[in-house]
Amino acid sequence: MENTEDIRPKRREPAALDAFDRKILAALAADADQSYAALGEKVGLSPPAVHERVRRLKRSGVIRDVVARLDGTSVGKPLTAFMHVEAAGWGKSERLMQIARFPEVEEMHSVAGDASMILKVRMENPQALEFLLGQIHAVPGVHGTKSYIALSTYLDRPVQADVTVGWPAVPFSSE
Amino acid sequence: MENTEDIRPKRREPAALDAFDRKILAALAADADQSYAALGEKVGLSPPAVHERVRRLKRSGVIRDVVARLDGTSVGKPLTAFMHVEAAGWGKSERLMQIARFPEVEEMHSVAGDASMILKVRMENPQALEFLLGQIHAVPGVHGTKSYIALSTYLDRPVQADVTVGWPAVPFSSE
DNA sequence: CTTTTCCGCCGAATAATCTTCGGCAAGATT
DNA sequence: AATCTTGCCGAAGATTATTCGGCGGAAAAG
Known part of the structure; x- marks a missing residue:
């Protein structure tokens, strides 16, 4: 065919998520134990098509990983707490990072506000x-x-695929 | 046999997790996309044995669910924040609960401290x-x-199966 | 307005995995 | 010591994942 040695990156853009992707993501964020057949039926695609999309979503990083969420109490850690740490100059010292080695620490964010972490x-x-x-x-x-020690947890779910669109208009009262 | 009509609950205790369970949980919390064969090899059990244990762990609630963790930025929500809400009398009004309807809200805890939620x-x-x-x-x-708006997230992982035992003695410096 | 190219879907087929099922052995109970 | 219970294993069948060729439809090229 062509002998063009043009090896341009040819890198495809992140390719914005379409409606199918959104549905797949929403379904998997709620339950990743579904078969591709079940997913396909929900979103309106064949199993192979869903398979290919999930593959792409994983490789592109949209799906970070698939994990089992454990019950804190059952594994011996019934006490949840949020800790605000105020550190000098800058919070992210290598030293502070080592705190992450404790399996008890699940999240660590540097923040804007009174606390630095x-x-x-x-x-x-x-x-x-x-x-x-x-x-x-x-x-x-x-x-x-x-x-801040958590007394009760009323909601604890992974990142949702959905985004609220018409913000001022809210879903209240309607139900 | 016996004709005793004794229908005592006979309910088996939650049966504390043994070493095998711990290993399985640790593996699944890190990656739930593994086959039972792979898990079995890691923990030293046959695929059917792992299967049965996972089944039990799910039904008993130790494994809450298996989910795909999505990348916030990729799904259009690059801004993570923690919000402390101070409410009168008691925080958990039904009204406040409705805030959870927004897919942007991922966690909701009532806490002891300045904030009530x-x-x-x-x-x-x-x-x-x-x-x-x-x-x-x-x-x-x-x-x-x-x-508190998150500037960077240095750690974000699910509940870990491991627990630190000899607390005063820490894993620092050693590595 | 055609032709070409590319992309992504589908259905079918194969490979792999899941899931079930006896049978067995070790510890607990009687 | 006999019995019961529990949980494991290997093998087999059912279900699912994964690959593959071919077929449109849309965009780019002519």
């Missing part, structure tokens, strides 16, 4: 929380911490 | 955040809110 942790008991606080205060530059 | 939200942009704040302030009893 917010952690989500899940502990065995108050004593364990105290120990962790000790570890954090031992980090150079940490000024102080504020802990 | 902490939300984790993921928005499209600051405007969307503003609209959501408006919705929250419109809820009767809400005194105020404090928002």
